[in-house]
Amino acid sequence: MALESPTFCNQYLRSAPEKEGIVTLPGFLYFWGWVFLITTTLVAFMKREVEPHDPEHMEVPDRDIKTAYNSLKEILKLRSVQMLVLILLTCKIGFSSTDSVMTLKLVESGIPKERLGLIAIPLIPVQLAMPLVIAKYTTGPRPLDIFLKAIPYRLVFGFIAAFLVWITPTLVPDATEGLPFLYVTFLVICYALHQVCVYCMFVSIMAFFAKISDSSVGGTYMTLxxxxxxxxxxxxxxxxxxxxxxxxxxxxxxxAESMDNSCRNAVEKELCLSKGGKCVTTLDGFYIETVICAVIGFVWLLWGSRKIRYIQSLDENAWKLHKRKRDR
Incomplete structure (x- = not known):
């Protein structure tokens, strides 16, 4: 993001200014597209898989596309997987406002997107260290305990994010003159706390996937x-x-007649402008959405915590495909 900005590149990386950044989006996609094609082709021609002998499972049929999709269908028929899928599809509703809207609101408040991109640099050590720190808590029989413990903190962080968005215009009236050190510090701390919660949930859920995945279908289970x-x-x-x-x-x-116009649609906005007025935001929907998502998140936690503890208590056979095949 920073390398795409001509302002950032001209200010910090170039001696002579240019109209474009060092990296452009088309160039970025073109380069990594070729890298993907080349590496995938090399793997296809140079890598050979050897079917391991696993006495716990039935004989595995030849690997092909049809077999893979049949395996996916069989996996989704497992009651334990169905419960897990329901949890995975709903567990992030409470964070959706913060994860999707907060950065856009900061940019809308005048914070340059390349400056926000630079915030990721001091967070790299945190991102590298978190999996190592969390790993020892997720290697046991209940890896999702960390997942559950991180959810309330991540929900509360939504209010911190809303406060950050609200206070940004006050602390940074003109971002072109630079960002105050106090604001940057607060921003980095907020992003760091957010990353801690995100990685706690990510590492724990990946550990749980690795624990329950049926080795008889290779990576199909994990991919699903x-x-x-x-x-x-x-x-x-x-x-x-x-x-x-x-x-x-x-x-x-x-x-004129401004009190009767709430700028709810394009017609009212055009009417306001034609009468010499200006549409002013009295209450940003981001704050309302943050509260709604937090309420949904805490309600979900009451339901989800019981379901997560239940699926963690299931026997390994509840996640295996061979159990269904033997029952037929």
Whole structure:
């Protein structure tokens, strides 16, 4: 993000200014697209898999696309997996406003996106250390305990994020003159705390996937669970982005008949401008959405904590495909 900004590159990395950043989005995608194609091709031609002998499982059929999708269908028929999928699809609703909208609101408040991109640099040591620190707590029989403990902190962080967005225009009236040290410090601390919660949940859920995955289907099991996890984080974010504007309260100020115009749609906004007024935000929908998501998150925690403890208590056979095949 920082290398894409011409302002950042001209200020810190170039002796002569140019109109574009060092990296452009098309160039970035083009380069890594070729890297992906080349590495995938090399793996396809140079790597050979040897089927391991596992006496606990039935004979595994030849690996092909049809077999893989049949395995996915069989995995999804397991009651334990169905419960886990429901948990994964709903557990991130409470964080959706913070994860999807907070950064956009900071940019809307005037913070340059390249400056926000630079915040990730001091967080790299945190991101490297967190899996090592958390690993010893997720190697036991109950790796999702860390997952549950991180949820309340991540929900509370939503209010901290809302406060950060609210105070940004006051602390940074003009971002072109630079960001105050106090604000940058607070921003880094907020992002660091957020990353701690995110990595606690991520490492614990990955440890649980590794614990329950049936080795008879290779990486298919893990791929399915990871896909559901990603989907569970994406669909609430889409809704969060969609509802920010409808939840925002605005008022036309400065024009004729301004008190009757709430700027709820394009027609009212155009009418406000035509009368010499300006649509002013009286209550940002981000704050309303943060409260709604937090309430949903804490309610979900009451339900989800029981379900997570239940699936952790299940026997390993509840997650194995061979159990279903033997029962037929």
């Amino acid at each position: 669970l990871n896909t559901v996890t990603n989907l569970g984080g994406n669909w609430p974010g889409i809704l969060a982005l969609y509802f920010v504007d409808p939840l925002t309260w605005k008022q036309c100020e400065g024009g």
